[in-house]
Amino acid sequence: MRVNVQDVMTREPITVPTTMPFKQVASTLADNKISAVPVLDAAGDVAGVISEADLLRKEEFRELYYRECYESPSRIRNDRAPGFDARRKAQALTAADLMTSPAVTIRPDTSVVRAVRVMDEQRVKRLLVVDDEGRLAGVISRSDLLRLFVRDDRDLAGEILEEVLKPAKWITTDALTVAAEEGVVTLAGHTPTRSEAELAVRMTQRVNGVVAVVDRLGWEDDDLSPRRTR
Template identity: 55%
Template sequence: MRMTVKDVMTGQVASVRGDTPFKDIAETLISGGISAVPVVDAGNRVIGMVSEADLLRKEEFREQFYREGYQPPLRARLRHPKGRQKAAGDTAAELMSSPAITISPEASAVSAARLMDSRDVKRLAVVEPGGKLVGIVSRRDLVKLFLRGDEEIATEVRDEILDRALWVDTSSVTVEVHQGVVTLGGSMDRRSETGIAVRMTQRVNGVVDVIDKLAWKQDDSKWEGR
């Protein structure tokens, strides 16, 4: 089964408006036990994201350091090129990162993970067409996919892949799962069919790895490309 962002996201999401004061943002983060919060407009459309890191820049670039001749450490300036500007911010609109990185609730969980990795973020605002906020998906939400039980994974491999997705005889194929690692054993008619079975199993949510112990009766790899 293809797991989507909607399946793993947090739907009850705290948010702030652009004019929300600094201290109210901090209170929202602390009371909610979260590290970032979406910033929305009057129509609940996402316009940015403000995080703990954005708030902490007030400390890192606090005004008392900017006495005559002082410069923040090079490391800080490179990491946050707009740090001094954000440190002066008093509202969400002045502190937030914008535009927010968003994703559709219908997108696959895998695509969410790839987007987080490519953009080097820990969370994504989940929005409907038009930008309306419907949830938040975090790295922690995606990690939960790997907490699926072994028997649940084995059942999906047998029912969804071997019995339904593959239009070939899989009656001799065995499935064993331990700690998310799937071992496919037994035999199939063609070598190409075993490769398809392994690749499809690798895409099952919660699968950590696939050990291929499948045998085949006919090596049809020499026909590939003809």
């Protein structure tokens, strides 16, 4: 069963306007115990995103400038020299100065598998979810994706049997049982053919929330054997 971004994203996320002062942005993150916040412009469109790292730029460069006052310039390593974007954020007064723009976005109907790939490719911990008109629909973070692996075992086993295996007309489930413990799914029983048993395992492995599959299936006819007489 495919799970899309809209199935696990945080809806109606907290946002800040581009004009919000630095201190209020910091308070918004701290008071709501969140690590990032979307920034909206005057029209309500996504302008960017601010993370804790963006806010901490100011403290990072406060320390750097302090060292520059007391150390010889020759002792300041080149790799500590701030870039333009980092300096801008360090001197930020409002959300517009702080934010990273454009923000990395994704559509609600995108699969969570694709969302994980985008996060990895873009090296971000969260994605802003936008609708067809480009309006903010939600936010999906790594913690949201982790929810897929903390599903109730009984619900997981029931979904696999009732919504994945039984609807598949090419798999006979009359003598097949599904059990789950800590996300590890055990398929047991018999199927008429070996191909059905192997297909059942592959389909189960694709279900979100499955940690591993234990194959205890038997079959009556080894229809995959090259020695089978046809």
